[in-house]
Amino acid sequence: MxxxxxxxxxxxxxxxxxxxxxxxxxxxxxxxxEALEENREKIFSANERDMAAAQEAGVAPTVQKRLRYxxxxxxxxxxxxxxxxxxxxxxxxxxxxxELDEGLVLKRITCPIGVxxxxxxxxxxxxxQISSLCIKSGNCAVLKGGRETANTNRVLFELxxxxxxxxxxxxxxxxxxxxxxEIDELLQCDEDVDLLIPRGSNEFVRYIMDxxxxxxxxxxxxxCHVYVDRDADLDMAVRVVVDAKTQxxxxxxxxxxLLVDEPVAEEFLPRVAAALAERGAxxxxxxxxxxxxxxxxxxxxxxxxxVMADDEFSREYGDLVMGCKVVDGVKKAVxxxxxxxxxxxxxxxxxxxxxxEYFMQMVDSAGVYRNCSTRxxxxxxxxxxxxxxxxxxxxxxxxxxxxxGLVTYKYRLVGEGHVVADYxxxxxxxxxxxx
Amino acid sequence: MxxxxxxxxxxxxxxxxxxxxxxxxxxxxxxxxEALEENREKIFSANERDMAAAQEAGVAPTVQKRLRYxxxxxxxxxxxxxxxxxxxxxxxxxxxxxELDEGLVLKRITCPIGVxxxxxxxxxxxxxQISSLCIKSGNCAVLKGGRETANTNRVLFELxxxxxxxxxxxxxxxxxxxxxxEIDELLQCDEDVDLLIPRGSNEFVRYIMDxxxxxxxxxxxxxCHVYVDRDADLDMAVRVVVDAKTQxxxxxxxxxxLLVDEPVAEEFLPRVAAALAERGAxxxxxxxxxxxxxxxxxxxxxxxxxVMADDEFSREYGDLVMGCKVVDGVKKAVxxxxxxxxxxxxxxxxxxxxxxEYFMQMVDSAGVYRNCSTRxxxxxxxxxxxxxxxxxxxxxxxxxxxxxGLVTYKYRLVGEGHVVADYxxxxxxxxxxxx
Numbered sequence: 001m002x003x004x005x006x007x008x009x010x011x012x013x014x015x016x017x018x019x020x021x022x023x024x025x026x027x028x029x030x031x032x033x034e035a036l037e038e039n040r041e042k043i044f045s046a047n048e049r050d051m052a053a054a055q056e057a058g059v060a061p062t063v064q065k066r067l068r069y070x071x072x073x074x075x076x077x078x079x080x081x082x083x084x085x086x087x088x089x090x091x092x093x094x095x096x097x098x099e100l101d102e103g104l105v106l107k108r109i110t111c112p113i114g115v116x117x118x119x120x121x122x123x124x125x126x127x128x129q130i131s132s133l134c135i136k137s138g139n140c141a142v143l144k145g146g147r148e149t150a151n152t153n154r155v156l157f158e159l160x161x162x163x164x165x166x167x168x169x170x171x172x173x174x175x176x177x178x179x180x181x182e183i184d185e186l187l188q189c190d191e192d193v194d195l196l197i198p199r200g201s202n203e204f205v206r207y208i209m210d211x212x213x214x215x216x217x218x219x220x221x222x223x224c225h226v227y228v229d230r231d232a233d234l235d236m237a238v239r240v241v242v243d244a245k246t247q248x249x250x251x252x253x254x255x256x257x258l259l260v261d262e263p264v265a266e267e268f269l270p271r272v273a274a275a276l277a278e279r280g281a282x283x284x285x286x287x288x289x290x291x292x293x294x295x296x297x298x299x300x301x302x303x304x305x306x307v308m309a310d311d312e313f314s315r316e317y318g319d320l321v322m323g324c325k326v327v328d329g330v331k332k333a334v335x336x337x338x339x340x341x342x343x344x345x346x347x348x349x350x351x352x353x354x355x356x357e358y359f360m361q362m363v364d365s366a367g368v369y370r371n372c373s374t375r376x377x378x379x380x381x382x383x384x385x386x387x388x389x390x391x392x393x394x395x396x397x398x399x400x401x402x403x404x405g406l407v408t409y410k411y412r413l414v415g416e417g418h419v420v421a422d423y424x425x426x427x428x429x430x431x432x433x434x435x
Numbered sequence: 436m437x438x439x440x441x442x443x444x445x446x447x448x449x450x451x452x453x454x455x456x457x458x459x460x461x462x463x464x465x466x467x468x469e470a471l472e473e474n475r476e477k478i479f480s481a482n483e484r485d486m487a488a489a490q491e492a493g494v495a496p497t498v499q500k501r502l503r504y505x506x507x508x509x510x511x512x513x514x515x516x517x518x519x520x521x522x523x524x525x526x527x528x529x530x531x532x533x534e535l536d537e538g539l540v541l542k543r544i545t546c547p548i549g550v551x552x553x554x555x556x557x558x559x560x561x562x563x564q565i566s567s568l569c570i571k572s573g574n575c576a577v578l579k580g581g582r583e584t585a586n587t588n589r590v591l592f593e594l595x596x597x598x599x600x601x602x603x604x605x606x607x608x609x610x611x612x613x614x615x616x617e618i619d620e621l622l623q624c625d626e627d628v629d630l631l632i633p634r635g636s637n638e639f640v641r642y643i644m645d646x647x648x649x650x651x652x653x654x655x656x657x658x659c660h661v662y663v664d665r666d667a668d669l670d671m672a673v674r675v676v677v678d679a680k681t682q683x684x685x686x687x688x689x690x691x692x693l694l695v696d697e698p699v700a701e702e703f704l705p706r707v708a709a710a711l712a713e714r715g716a717x718x719x720x721x722x723x724x725x726x727x728x729x730x731x732x733x734x735x736x737x738x739x740x741x742v743m744a745d746d747e748f749s750r751e752y753g754d755l756v757m758g759c760k761v762v763d764g765v766k767k768a769v770x771x772x773x774x775x776x777x778x779x780x781x782x783x784x785x786x787x788x789x790x791x792e793y794f795m796q797m798v799d800s801a802g803v804y805r806n807c808s809t810r811x812x813x814x815x816x817x818x819x820x821x822x823x824x825x826x827x828x829x830x831x832x833x834x835x836x837x838x839x840g841l842v843t844y845k846y847r848l849v850g851e852g853h854v855v856a857d858y859x860x861x862x863x864x865x866x867x868x869x870x
């Protein structure tokens with residue numbers, strides 16, 4: 001059976017999956033955790049094969065770190081599954097209950113989306129996380145992971161699939177796509193797949209969007225900003241900028257651009273340049289930034305600011321480099337962010353409530369922060385239990401997407417033979433009453 | 436300034452519109468109502484010109500009815516504006532408030548989507564409705580109405596725009612596109628337009644989806660079903676079917692297909708065929724349906740059932756014709772609906788709670804109804820005040836879309852210099868507390 005037929009079979013079983021009890025779905029998560037625990041050696045040895053191949057292929061050490069599935073990641077995965085079981089059922093929540101007229105009751109009730117296709121980078125822990133979120137939310141899922149961890153993925157997927165079947169859920173609820181060519185087949189399945197979640201580079205997400213009719217939830221870039229306002233506590237600002245840039249520079253919620261308010265630029269820029277240099281990071285910036293840092297005669301350990309052009313401010317470095325500009329006040333900062341940013345997460349450091357409110361209101365991003373690091377933009381840190389990704393789109397789900405983003409709703413209307421003609425003729429009238 | 440530049444200007448003013456107070460937005464609605472009232476003659480005379488042109492062009496009478504903007508529609512529009520002012524502000528609602536740790540507070544707060552492009556059929560009342568919903572929800576909107584009512588649209592739009600400006604909202608908040616070629620330009624504005632809502636034929640909506648990167652919210656078809664179960668009250672079933680098919684056959688929530696459970700088919704089919712015939716409607720169906728109706732020797736006023744093929748069951752008649760099939764039980768009915776339906780609204784008529792629950796759980800549609808007509812699927816009838824359309828997609832908004840569907844949310848995080856490094860090092864721990 002080719003993958004398109006398999007996905008069609010999955011679609012047919014989606015209503016059964018959607019109707020499954022939370023007891024059964026949680027049981028599947030518990031069995032997944034058990035299976036991971038019992039098969040640790042098998043998993044690690046599969047991962048060893050992937051790691052050896054990666055080393056041979058000369059994969060960069062930072063990337064290799066993501067491919068590895070070790071004791072720590074296994075423990076995190078099992079702990080994640082435990083926490084997920086404790087979360088409330090996202091399915092069957094009553095969002096609205098209203099009597100439209102005597103004996104005619106409307107309810108809006110959450111239900112699973114149906115069939116979700118997730119295409120993710122080579123990270124075995126992502127496979128565990130994503131499949132468990134889909135199961136918990138009553139969805140079926142087609143999973144396509146990065147080929148660099150094909151061996152690890154295969155072992156993990158088989159353990160997960162058999163746990164799901166053992167819990168009494170449809171055995172067509174999960175499907176693993178292994179061939180790269182199957183991505184294009186998946187993109188064609190707009191009759192059967194309800195949502196695609198691509199994770200990866202901007203180019204990749206863009207490719208997906210341009211080649212499918214299936215709705216796509218994904219983030220296109222992480223160009224996050226920290227704006228240091230004239231009324232900032234500058235010590236706090238240094239700490240926030242250093243954390244936002246250097247705590248984990250490769251991820252999307254790391255800051256790429258520092259905006260500094262004009263009145264504090266002269267004092268702040270040399271301090272932040274020095275603090276960043278201590279963590280191995282350097283500034284690129286406008287001529288003005290370069291001049292202000294140079295004028296401070298910092299130690300030779302602090303690299304000079306490389307001068308950059310304005311049109312580079314949309315760049316996502318993903319590295320220990322930060323763009324920098326002096327702006328005159330919070331309004332200019334907001335304009336810059338809305339123009340060059342990616343609507344992901346942007347922070348202001350200030351003690352001024354008016355400026356903060358203006359910033360948080362006017363910046364058109366999924367996360368608007370005051371006096372804290374952009375690195376907090378994450379489903380775990382928000383207390384969602386886990387996340388399938390971070391959405392920079394505005395529809396359906398925005399920001400870190402947890403279980404809530406994997407459900408939709410239905411309207412249930414129950415009457416006693418009610419017909420519209422009676423209301424059109426004026427014989428009856430709607431009498432709304434919230435229940 | 437061409438339309439793409441104008442849309443870009445609109446995008447720049449979207450945060451200001453989003454930040455506007457509900458007092459001001461309601462004021463705009465009140466001024467709109469006043470302007471409509473005061474300029475009734477001007478509106479009617481513009482509409483007369485459109486009607487005369489339509490008549491000359493030989494536009495069908497049923498379509499002409501939609502083009503007309505008369506006393507009744509004006510009164511409905513003004514009443515709609517009054518009701519809309521009374522609805523709660525959809526912007527600024529706190530969906531989640533959680534302390535992540537001491538002094539670090541996360542809130543999820545609703546906010547407008549930003550810039551919405553609405554392409555709608557030639558119905559002047561739709562222009563009033565859609566623009567007022569966008570204003571109420573703090574969005575900017577590009578409106579493109581059908582060219583058959585170009586004169587009426589122009590007058591209405593100018594009244595609405597000046598009311599909005601008079602209320603102190605940005606005068607770039609609304610824009611009317613008049614040329615058909617501007618649709619394609621609008622589709623290119625994926626940097627500036629956040630959402631497209633196309634209304635019209637399936638082919639048109641499909642065209643839009645295939646030619647833009649902007650997210651699209653629209654319904655692709657209205658193939659609604661009524662399933663008459665073996666445990667139905669057959670009198671009720673006749674009334675529901677007749678209403679669902681004949682009360683307004685041209686609209687998307689009218690039923691296109693009647694499914695009848697095998698044990699009651701012999702009794703029910705002749706009765707419903709006769710009742711439909713009384714309202715000028717006729718059945719098409721499988722050979723079995725034709726035979727069962729023929730066997731009843733109904734009066735010659737009841738047309739014979741035209742035999743149809745299975746692959747025609749996805750057809751949207753929009754007319755006084757109804758497809759019909761005998762199925763063996765609720766499970767078969769659900770399979771048929773999920774396969775041939777359009778995930779819009781489907782009803783079961785039954786006294787059996789188990790069958791009803793199975794149907795409502797397993798049918799994968801925006802509306803799942805028991806013992807009432809599919810014609811209730813409508814934002815006004817649901818008590819939403821108004822609707823911008825009905826979504827058969829599952830993401831963001833499903834079913835009739837009112838104000839709720841025109842907002843998204845932002846995460847606001849306020850700290851006191853909190854950085855992620857402290858949590859990564861174990862120096863601090865998240866202590867979640869709902870507020």
